[in-house]
Amino acid sequence: MTASTPSSPAVSAPVPAAPDDDRLPPPRFAFEAWTWKEIAHLLTNLPMALAGFVYVMTVVVVSSALTITVVGLPLLAMGLMGARLLGRFERNRARALLGVRVDEPSSLPLRRGPDGFLGRMWMAVKDPVAWRTALYDFIRLPWGVLTFVTVLTSLFVLWPVLPFVARALSNVDRAMVRGLLSPSDELERRIAELESDRGVVVDTAAADLRRIERDLHDGAQARLVNLAMGLGLAKEKLLEDPDAAAAMVEEAHGEVKLALQELRDLARGIHPAVLTDRGLDAALSSVASRCTVPVKVTADLPSRPAAAIEGIAYFTVSELLQNVSKHSGARSASVDVWRSRDRLLIQVRDDGRGGASLDGGSGMRGLSERLGAVDGLFVVDSPPGGPTTVTAELPWRDRGPDERPR
Structure with a gap:
């Protein structure tokens, strides 16, 4: 009699599907591309910070020591202009490796500085962009040493947590770039625009x-x-x-x-007397009566703006109607003037041949520049074949007591 052993239930292992071919999957880096970019930025912090620190200390110390001579102030001005270039390089480096999109600060308006060469030099010395860049380069040396040592150590010792370390250190870099190398709100840009x-x-x-x-x-x-x-x-x-x-x-x-x-x-x-005595409505009607094209004038103004704004509006319409007479070939035109909150709006239309543009001649371009100089706008819509609509916008300022007609 033979003893029989109970048979254990059969366990069937799943058979893996046969691959299409024997090729291995492509190699992949352990970290994402942005992690490697952040690591590259952190490792290059030290040489860049060292170069910036040496430059700033040389400029500040040497120029300060020479301020008692005639070359000290020009040397400081040139050194600060060089600091601007360092800031531009750092913004580009942060844009490429950290993805930080920082607008370029407005360029230093040296060509129209007051008081000739001395005024332009003084403008360069008090340039806030250059001084913030100098501060950035000055404080970066200890930070560059810290990031270089930390990342280099993590590459060999703390490899699993290196992405988290790189991200944390890079965020500090991003904050410094945004805080010291970006334009200081709109004030700096407005200063450059006003200088121009x-x-x-x-x-x-x-x-x-x-x-x-x-x-x-x-x-x-x-x-x-x-x-x-x-x-x-x-x-x-x-x-x-x-x-x-x-x-x-x-x-x-x-x-x-x-x-x-x-x-x-x-x-x-x-400055026409009718504008001083009776305001824009009467003055524009007088201009329209001299136009070779019939012009309808509509002015909806609850009060009179400041004399300077009123004068710019008058001469803008006057020149536009001259263009209508000379170049448009129109049969009719209209002028509308009204106030919208704190703006004075002017719209001149004609049914002429169209094709007007700011690039077509110095007249339109000159009007655009004049309105831009007082924080105004000038828009030309003139497709070929017409009609042409020119819209001008000026800031509204109320008349002062000394501007009222006597």
Whole structure:
């Protein structure tokens, strides 16, 4: 009799599916790409921080020691301009390795600095962007040593936690870049814009003065000179030939009328009396009446803006209507002026051939620059074939007590 052993239940192991081929999966890095970029940034912190620290200390110490001489201040100004370049390099490095998107600070407006060379040099010395970059480079040396040693040690000792260490250290780097190398709110950018706008205003004022001088010299002044000569000749002929003298006086009287008309036109070009006395509505209606195209003027203003804003609005519409007369080929046009909160809006339309643009000539570009100089806007919508709509926007400022007509 043979003993039989109970048979154990059979366990069938799953059979793995046969691979399509014998190729191994492609090799993969242990960390993500951003982790390696952060590690690269942290390891390069030390050489960059060392170079920046040496540069800043050399500039500050040497230029401070030489401030008693004539070369100290220029050396400091040039050194701070170099610090700006270091800041630009650091922003690019942070953008490439840390993904930090930091806007470039506004460029230093040295070309229009006050008081010539000394003013431009002083502007460079007090540049906040350069001083923040210098502070960044000064405090980075101990941080660069810390990150270099920590990451290098973690590569061989703390490999499993290296991604977390790199991310924590990189976040500190990101905070320093954003805090010290980014533009300091909008104030710094507005300062640069105002410096540029001031140059536009100065150039525009100089051009207007030259135009007034030319108009006086070629117009009214020449007529007055001829008038004086004619009256002198008439005085000489008064006893000898009264009839000829009377004719010369009559001619001189005509010259006086023409000179007065030219002076009125010149005064209107500087600041028309109707604008001072009656405001934009009447002044724009006067301009529209001289346009070769029928113009409808609508002004919805509860009060009068400041005289300077009113003058810019008047001359803007005046020049736009001149363009309508000369270039548009329009059959009708309209001017709308109204106030929207703290802005004065102007819209000039015509049904002409269109095609106007800011690049088409100096007139439109000059208007855009003039409005931009007072924080205004100038938009041209003029497709080929028309119609053309030009919208101008100016800041609204109420008139002061001394600006009210008497």
